[in-house]
Amino acid sequence: MIAKRCLNIKPSPIREVFNLANSNSINLGIGEPDFKTPEYIIEAAKRALDEGKTHYSPNNGIPELREAISEKLKKDYNIEVSCDNIMITCGASEGLMLAILSLVDRGDVAIVKEHTFVSYNSLINLAEGQVKAISLNEEFEFDVEELKEMIDKRTKLIIYNSPSNPTGKVYDKETVKAISEIAEDYNLIIISDEVYDKIVYEKKHYSPLQFTDRAILVNSFSKTYAMTGWRVGYLAVPEELNNELNLIDNFIKIHQYSFACATTFAQYGALEALKRDDFVNKMVKEFKRRRNLIYKGLKDIFNVYKPDGTFYIYPDVSEYGDSLEVAKKLIENNILCVPSIAFGNSNKYIRFSFATKYEDIEKAIEIIKELF
Ligand SMILES: Cc1ncc(COP(=O)(O)O)c(C=O)c1O
Structure with missing residues (x-):
């Protein structure tokens, strides 16, 4: 009954991996900034609601x-x-x-x-x-x-x-x-x-x-x-x-x-x-601090490219197994991450997101160092 066009597409493998997570997990799988929307933007939307822009x-x-x-x-x-x-x-x-x-x-x-x-x-x-x-x-x-x-x-x-x-x-x-x-x-x-x-x-x-x-x-x-x-x-x-x-x-x-x-x-x-750049500048400064931390922590363990943008880092983990095996091991040890099979056919990499607290990244690096 279901149309072929729908059967042709698969649910994102990211979901499958995340189903293994528990409430103690450190979330390095997340694909969005951990910052709150700035107040001046929220106020503008509230004003729009009050003015009947509904x-x-x-x-x-x-x-x-x-x-x-x-x-x-x-x-x-x-x-x-x-x-x-x-x-x-x-x-x-x-x-x-x-x-x-x-x-x-x-x-x-x-x-x-x-x-x-x-x-x-x-x-x-x-x-x-x-x-x-x-x-x-x-x-x-x-x-x-x-x-x-x-x-x-x-x-x-x-x-x-x-x-x-x-x-x-x-x-x-x-x-x-x-x-x-x-x-x-x-x-x-x-x-x-x-x-x-x-x-x-x-x-x-x-x-x-x-x-x-x-x-x-x-x-x-x-x-x-x-x-x-x-x-x-x-x-x-x-x-x-x-x-x-x-x-x-x-x-x-x-x-x-x-x-x-x-x-x-x-x-x-x-x-x-769009009227202000101060928020994004501040957020990027913090992401850069975290990028430096996670890169420094991972580079002695994996072959890893130092990211020049985004809040993702993508080490080659193939020395320790395929990406799904390594991701499962990390997730079982309370570190959420995404294996590269979610992003195409490669089974060699893991995506870690550093859109998460600095202290959590520090903790995660300690766990990764012990595991590999
Ligand atoms: C490369 C890329 N494009 C598009 C999107 C989707 O963004 P939006 O929230 O604007 O739909 C994402 C979200 O993760 C992304 O990483």
């Missing part, structure tokens, strides 16, 4: 928020996208879904990285497309020539994510430029998931939209402002690409019949969020 908003979101995002893209990255080419979504999750469902036909190919955020492959499967994964080296770099060789007439998309979940990798300007050129030369579209754009340490974040019009920006308020439960995100499409494909109108068709709009009063909170 009805549907326009399908594409409140104009003030789309305008503020357009200004912010210009100010932060010198990216020009008019507010008409921006739409508000229920988090980046919906943004990804709209972009993929609007572009992928049965049999179309999307190229993703070997270690990749859980949603991409499932959404491509839901659209009856095919995933091709590009391999990553120890530094999580990919070979641009290999990428070119993977492209054939069914290839439509590159799904790109930097700063990257689960690896913590931030790609440099040359790589971002190179994939932007590939999109132009091969007439592909990049779906650029930039939800961690503000969570970077030593490196600078670059967006493909700075180098090409053949990219769709997916972003959200979830990570930058600790607003995961608010479900507000956005899609931005360069004018030239939108003129060619009428993307925003097509996104809105699906959005209108499924979500209608993002929660109206939450959009007013998001509008307020």
